[in-house]
Amino acid sequence: MSRLVMKFGGTSVADIERIRNVARHVKREWDAGHDVAVVVSAMAGTTNKLVAWCREASVLHDAREYDVVVSSGEQVTSGLLAIVLQEMGVTARSWQGWQIPIYSDGSHAAAHILGVNGEEIIKRFKERREVAVISGFQGIHKETGRVTTFGRGGSDTSAVAVAAGIGAERCDIYTDVDGVYTTDPNVVEKAKRLEKVAFEEMLEMASLGAKVLQVRSVEYAMQNKVRVMVRSSFDDPVKPKTDKNGQPVGTLICDEEEILENQVVTGIAFSKDEAQISIRRLADKPGIAAALFGPLADANINVDMIVQNISADGFTDITFTVPTADYDRAKAAIEKAKAAIGFKAMEGANDVVKVSIIGVGMRTHAGVAASAFKALAAKGINIRAISTSEIKISILIDAAYTELAVRTLHSLYGLDR
Ligand code: ASP
Ligand code: MG
Numbered sequence: 424m425s426r427l428v429m430k431f432g433g434t435s436v437a438d439i440e441r442i443r444n445v446a447r448h449v450k451r452e453w454d455a456g457h458d459v460a461v462v463v464s465a466m467a468g469t470t471n472k473l474v475a476w477c478r479e480a481s482v483l484h485d486a487r488e489y490d491v492v493v494s495s496g497e498q499v500t501s502g503l504l505a506i507v508l509q510e511m512g513v514t515a516r517s518w519q520g521w522q523i524p525i526y527s528d529g530s531h532a533a534a535h536i537l538g539v540n541g542e543e544i545i546k547r548f549k550e551r552r553e554v555a556v557i558s559g560f561q562g563i564h565k566e567t568g569r570v571t572t573f574g575r576g577g578s579d580t581s582a583v584a585v586a587a588g589i590g591a592e593r594c595d596i597y598t599d600v601d602g603v604y605t606t607d608p609n610v611v612e613k614a615k616r617l618e619k620v621a622f623e624e625m626l627e628m629a630s631l632g633a634k635v636l637q638v639r640s641v642e643y644a645m646q647n648k649v650r651v652m653v654r655s656s657f658d659d660p661v662k663p664k665t666d667k668n669g670q671p672v673g674t675l676i677c678d679e680e681e682i683l684e685n686q687v688v689t690g691i692a693f694s695k696d697e698a699q700i701s702i703r704r705l706a707d708k709p710g711i712a713a714a715l716f717g718p719l720a721d722a723n724i725n726v727d728m729i730v731q732n733i734s735a736d737g738f739t740d741i742t743f744t745v746p747t748a749d750y751d752r753a754k755a756a757i758e759k760a761k762a763a764i765g766f767k768a769m770e771g772a773n774d775v776v777k778v779s780i781i782g783v784g785m786r787t788h789a790g791v792a793a794s795a796f797k798a799l800a801a802k803g804i805n806i807r808a809i810s811t812s813e814i815k816i817s818i819l820i821d822a823a824y825t826e827l828a829v830r831t832l833h834s835l836y837g838l839d840r
Contacts, residue, residue, distance in 0.1 A: 425592040426458045426548070430559065430582035433467035434599050435656035436500045439507075446507040447660035448597065449554060453513055458548040460555040460589055462582040463504055465496025470560075470575070486531035490561070490572045493532075494520070497558035497578070505556045515554040516547070520561035520570070525584060527562040527571045534571035536562060536580060536643065539588025557585060579640035587647040594649050595673075596636065597656035602674035603628065603635055605838040606691040610829050613839040617689065618666070621679040624689050627781045627815050636676075644676065651676040679783055687784035687791060688836035691829050697727065697777045698750035699807060699819060701742040702757070704767035707734035711764070715741060718760040724749045728777070728810040728819060742808050744819060747773060775807060776825045779817040780832055791836075792816050798835045804828055 429452065431445045445463075452459050465473075473493045477484050501517040508515035523544070527534035547553040559578025562571050573580050579596060586594035601616060603625065608614040620628070622645035629638045635653055644651050654673030658664055664672040675681075705711050712731070719726055729743040745753045750773055757769060785791050792809075795816060799806065804827065808819040820828055833839060 426460075426589055427452055428460045428462060428582050428586040428589070428591045428594040430462040430578060430594065430596045431464065431656055432578065432596075432598050433464045433469070435597055436463055436465075436504070437467040439503070442500070442503050442507055444660055445504060445597075445656065446511055446513070448656070449504075449508060449515075450511055450513050451661060451663075453552070453554055458545075458552070458589075460544060460557060460585050460591070461504065462557045462559045462578055462585055463497060463500040464559050464578040466500055469496035469499070487569055490531050490534075490570050494558070494561035494570050494572050497560045501556045501558040508554060508556065513554055514551055515556055517556045517558070518544075519558050520581070521563040521568075523557065523585075523588075525562035525581065525588075526565045527573065529564045529566060529569075529571070531564075531569075531571055533574040534562060534564065535639075536573065536584045537565060539584045541585070541589035544585075544589055557581065574637070574639070576637035577639070579637040580643055583640045583643045583647070583649050583651060586649045586651075587643070592650070594644070594651045595671075596651060596653050598635065598653060599656065600635065600653070601655035601658070601672055602653050603676070603690075605689070606829055606833050607693070610693075610826050611691075611833045611839075613833070615838065616672075617674050619675045619677060619682045620689060621682060621783050622676060623679070623814055624781050624783055625676045627779065628690055628692050641676065648678060650678075650681075685784045686782060686837070687788045688780055688782040688838065689784070690781050691778065691832045691836075691838070692781060693776055693778045693825060693829055695776050695822060695825070696747050697744045697775055697819065698747045698753075699742060699744050699772045699775050700750075700753060700757070701740060701770045702764075702766045702768075703740050703770065704738045705741060706765055707737055707739040711739075712741070714760070714764045715757065716743075718756045719745070719753055722749075722752060722756045724753050724756070728808045728817060730808045730810075744775075744777070744808065772807075774822045775819055776822045776828075777817050777819050778825070778828050778832065779815055780836070781815050782836075783814050785814050785816075794835060795832060798831050799828060802827055802831055804831075 505517040526537040559581040604614040732740045
């Protein structure tokens with residue numbers, strides 16, 4: 424008997440029939456004797472509609488009121504699922520974020536969860552085996568008592584936080600795919616479902632555009648050591664598929680230590696949300712990087728990859744990347760500070776993509792980068808910029824070569840097998 428959190432996204436609760444299907448998944452675990460807390464998203468399309476209404480009401484709307492509006496989608500699904508569960512004979516009660524409470528800070532529309540008090544939920548598990556049906560995405564600001572939301576996709580983070588709050592053995596995220604893949608299966612047919620992924624690897628993959636989980640949920644899981652499983656809500660609710668070890672089919676995101684056979688490279692991610700800016704002939708002297716990146720920080724623009732050339736004659740070039748959406752703003756901010764920075768020319772490219780090789784095994788294996796560069800060169804792919812961390816190598820290339828590069832690297836590291 425264990426404690427489980429089950430989270431269902433918007434497509435899984437898109438209509439009453441889908442909600443009934445979710446209830447069958449819940450009933451299965453409940454019948455097996457587990458204590459269950461369910462976290463639900465709004466029905467597919469609902470949040471988009473609510474967001475659009477806020478914009479239509481006023482382009483510059485109050486974020487506190489935005490939260491009141493958009494959090495309502497999840498309230499509807501939690502009530503509906505509780506009704507359906509009760510009808511199936513499962514003891515169930517709905518909970519809004521403020522009722523539990525799920526405390527957050529006050530950054531409305533993108534609030535951070537501070538913690539979840541699981542006491543009452545646990546008490547009800549013990550006293551009446553009551554399933555807690557919790558609205559995802561929403562919480563309450565600890566100081567003001569106002570409703571907050573956790574950013575788009577925030578129900579994932581709600582689920583992980585609830586799992587931490589009730590000390591669940593696992594947090595199952597039911598979604599429209601059956602796990603996390605070595606790369607995007609739409610690009611590489613031979614992409615394989617990963618059985619296990621380390622928190623740190625998943626963090627890299629999630630922030631690099633493998634859109635399965637909200638990045639914050641992975642951070643929260645890593646900090647609180649919550650084991651998360653990504654699995655399919657389209658699986659048979661009564662008798663879900665199992666693997667050769669009798670485990671449910673999906674991808675477990677867990678501590679590195681729980682992963683026995685470590686491959687050097689776990690996955691290849693890519694992100695089109697990247698634009699390149701190159702600054703030509705800056706003076707090579709102390710303070711120049713500060714002068715260049717200061718205005719970007721002031722404009723709240725995240726800089727990602729940075730490459731500075733070796734100085735030849737007292738001048739240097741710096742290349743860096745920013746999110747595509749900030750490309751024009753970034754160029755404008757630099758142009759404005761041109762006199763203070765002092766440079767000859769600014770160039771840029773928007774049609775670039777960042778391909779990343781990810782794996783905790785890189786910590787202990789040399790030569791991963793060298794083999795990637797060689798393989799890309801052999802395909803005639805030019806590298807614009809490189810950045811590395813302990814468990815990741817990112818390479819910026821022309822967007823036209825995305826598929827070729829991802830395929831090449833995927834097979835290079837044996838992920839096709
Ligand atoms: N309903 C919210 C959204 O669409 C939260 C979520 O589904 O995770 O962003
Ligand atoms: Mg989602």
